[in-house]
Amino acid sequence: MNTTGGRQLAAAxxxxxxxxxxxxxxxxNLEIFAGLHSEGIRVITPRHEQGGGYAAxxxxxxxxxxxxxxxxTGPAALNAAAAMLQAHSDSVPVLLxxxxxxxxxxxxxxGLLHEVRSQSGVFDSIVESSVRVTSPGEIPxxxxxxFATMTTxxxxxxxxxxxxxxxxxxxxxxxxxxxxxxxxxxxDEAALDSAAAALEAAKKPLLIAGGGSRGAGRATAQLAExxxxxxxxxxxxxxxxxSPNRIGAIGGLAAFHTLLGESDALIxxxxxxxxxxxxxxxxxxxxxxxxxxxxxxAMITNxxxxxxxLARAEEAVAxxxxxxxxxxAEGELWSQPxxxxxxxxxxxxxxxxxxxxxxxxIHRQTIDGSLTLVGDSSMSCYYGLQLGVRLREGDRYLYxxxxxxxxxxxxxxxxxxxxxxxxxxxxxxxxxxxxFTIQELMAAVEHxxxxxxxxxxxxxxxxxxREMLERGDAPTAVALGRPDFVALANALGxxxxxxxxxxxLATGLAEAREAQAPRLFVMDxxxxxxxxxxxxxxxxxxxPSARPVHME
Numbered sequence: 001m002n003t004t005g006g007r008q009l010a011a012a013x014x015x016x017x018x019x020x021x022x023x024x025x026x027x028x029n030l031e032i033f034a035g036l037h038s039e040g041i042r043v044i045t046p047r048h049e050q051g052g053g054y055a056a057x058x059x060x061x062x063x064x065x066x067x068x069x070x071x072x073t074g075p076a077a078l079n080a081a082a083a084m085l086q087a088h089s090d091s092v093p094v095l096l097x098x099x100x101x102x103x104x105x106x107x108x109x110x111g112l113l114h115e116v117r118s119q120s121g122v123f124d125s126i127v128e129s130s131v132r133v134t135s136p137g138e139i140p141x142x143x144x145x146x147f148a149t150m151t152t153x154x155x156x157x158x159x160x161x162x163x164x165x166x167x168x169x170x171x172x173x174x175x176x177x178x179x180x181x182x183x184x185x186x187x188d189e190a191a192l193d194s195a196a197a198a199l200e201a202a203k204k205p206l207l208i209a210g211g212g213s214r215g216a217g218r219a220t221a222q223l224a225e226x227x228x229x230x231x232x233x234x235x236x237x238x239x240x241x242x243s244p245n246r247i248g249a250i251g252g253l254a255a256f257h258t259l260l261g262e263s264d265a266l267i268x269x270x271x272x273x274x275x276x277x278x279x280x281x282x283x284x285x286x287x288x289x290x291x292x293x294x295x296x297x298a299m300i301t302n303x304x305x306x307x308x309x310l311a312r313a314e315e316a317v318a319x320x321x322x323x324x325x326x327x328x329a330e331g332e333l334w335s336q337p338x339x340x341x342x343x344x345x346x347x348x349x350x351x352x353x354x355x356x357x358x359x360x361x362i363h364r365q366t367i368d369g370s371l372t373l374v375g376d377s378s379m380s381c382y383y384g385l386q387l388g389v390r391l392r393e394g395d396r397y398l399y400x401x402x403x404x405x406x407x408x409x410x411x412x413x414x415x416x417x418x419x420x421x422x423x424x425x426x427x428x429x430x431x432x433x434x435x436f437t438i439q440e441l442m443a444a445v446e447h448x449x450x451x452x453x454x455x456x457x458x459x460x461x462x463x464x465x466r467e468m469l470e471r472g473d474a475p476t477a478v479a480l481g482r483p484d485f486v487a488l489a490n491a492l493g494x495x496x497x498x499x500x501x502x503x504x505l506a507t508g509l510a511e512a513r514e515a516q517a518p519r520l521f522v523m524d525x526x527x528x529x530x531x532x533x534x535x536x537x538x539x540x541x542x543x544p545s546a547r548p549v550h551m552e
Contacts, residue, residue, distance in 0.1 A: 005136035010035030012143035026072025053083020058415030074114025089402025093150035128156030136171030154295035195307035196323035202265035211236025212270015216314035239395030357388030359505035376409035378430030380456035407436025460530030479531035496520035
C-alpha cells in the first residue's frame with residue numbers, strides 16, 4: 001500500500017510508542033500534522049520552537065523516554081537549535097523532525113520560502129546524529145535508527161530531516177519494527193575485583209553521584225556507606241539517593257575542591273565530570289579513580305580513570321558492594337573536619353535566596369509523592385536551589401547544566417508535567433531568563449497544568465553585572481526594564497501573586513496544589529539589583545571564594 005511520507009512518519013512514531021509530540025504546524029509540514037491526527041497522536045503547541053524544544057527536553061528527562069519536537073523549515077527548525085544543544089550537552093533523548101529543501105533543490109539556492117542550503121548540516125554539529133532521507137520508503141527505517149541512537153547507551157538527541165517534496169510524495173509503506181535498546185554490557189569481573197580492592201585500601205574515598213546513577217540510588221548509597229565515603233551529587237544526580245553520607249550538589253564550591261584534594265580515591269558514578277558542573281576546568285583528582293559509565297567515550301572524558309567499569313550503574317555498583325569484605329564504616333566521615341567550611345560557604349552563596357529555599361523545603365515536607373524541581377541558568381538556581389533545597393530519593397532536579405541556556409525552566413516545567421503528571425512540578429527562573437520563554441506559560445493555561453512557576457526578580461542580569469565589576473569594567477547592558485509579571489500572567493489567564501517572604505510563598509504553593517491549576521509567584525531577590533550595581537559599583541565586588549567559570 002502506498003502512502004505519503006508525512007503519514008509514514010506518523011505511523012512510525014506511533015509504532016515507537018509516541019502518543020504525544022510538541023510541534024508548530026507550518027506551510028511545509030502540514031502533511032505531517034495530517035498524519036499525526038489520523039494516528040491519534042496528541043500535539044502540544046508551544047509558542048516558539050525553542051520553548052517547544054525545552055518542553056520536549058523536560059518531558060524526556062522525567063519519563064526516561066524519547067520525546068519529539070516537530071517544526072517547519074528554515075527559521076522554525078533553527079529556532080530549536082539551542083534546545084537541541086542543551087539536550088545533547090545533558091544527554092537527553094529528544095528527536096527533532098523538520099522538513100528540508102526538496103530532494104533536487106539547486107545547490108546554490110533559488111530563494112525558496114524558508115530556504116537553508118544545508119539545514120541538516122547545521123544540526124550535524126549540535127546533535128548526536130543528523131539524518132536526511134530522500135524517499136518516503138526510508139522514513140520508517142530512519143525513525144527506527146533515530147530511536148536506537150537516542151536510547152542505546154548514553155541518551156542522545158537526533159535530528160531527522162524530510163525534504164518537503166518527500167513529505168507529500170506517495171511511496172510504498174515499509175514498516176520497521178522498533179529496535180530493542182535494552183543492551184546489557186557484560187560485567188568485567190576482573191575489573192570489578194581490581195576496583196573493589198583499590199577502594200577497600202583507600203582511607204579517604206569520595207563518591208560523586210551523577211545522573212547516570214538514577215535507578216541505582218540505594219546501591220550507590222550502600223557503597224558509599226560501606227566505604228565511609230561522603231557523597232557529592234551533580235545537578236542531574238540530585239534526588240537520586242538518600243544517605244547520611246550525602247553532602248549535596250556542592251561542585252561549585254571552593255570547599256568541594258578542598259574535599260577532592262584531600263581524598264585518596266574517587267568513585268564517579270554516571271557523571272562526565274564536566275567543568276560546567278564543578279566550575280573548574282582543571283580538577284585535581286586522586287591517583288585512584290573508579291569510573292562507572294555506560295558510554296565508553298564518556299569513560300575517558302575529563303579524566304583518565306585508574307579503573308574503568310563499563311556497565312549500567314546498578315550492575316556495576318552492586319558488583320562492587322558484593323566484593324567489599326569489611327563491615328560498613330562506622331563513626332564520623334573523614335570529611336567531617338571540613339563540614340564547617342562547606343556549610344559556611346554554602347550559606348554565603350545562597351543567602352540571597354534563603355526565603356526561596358526555605359519555602360521550598362517547607363513545601364517539600366507536605367508532598368506525599370515525588371517533586372520535580374526545574375531550574376534555569378540563573379543565580380536563584382545554581383546558588384539557591386542547588387545549595388539550599390534538599391530533595392528526597394525519587395525527586396528530580398532538571399537543570400541546563402551543560403549548555404547553560406537561559407529560558408529553559410518555564411517550558412521544561414511544562415514538559416515535565418506532561419511527562420510525569422503524578423509529580424508535583426515547580427519551575428524557578430530569574431527575571432532575565434524568564435523573559436526568553438515566558439510566552440510558553442500559555443500552554444500551561446490552555447492545558448490547565450498544575451505547575452507552579454517562580455520568578456526571582458533582580459531587575460536584569462545581576463550576575464553578569466557582578467562579573468563586569470570584578471573585571472574592573474563598568475556594568476553595561478545589564479539593568480533591564482522590570483515588567484509587571486503578575487499582570488503579564490493574568491493577561492495570559494494565569495493566577496499570579498507577588499510574595500515577599502518564605503511563609504507567603506509556602507502558603508501560595510500549597511494553595512496552588514490544592515487548586516490543581518498553574519500559578520506564578522514573583523519574589524524579589526534579596527541582594528542589590530542590577531540597576532543598583534550599575535549606580536553603586538562598590539557593592540558588587542564582595543563575593544564568595546569560588547567563582548563559576550561560565551555560568552550566567
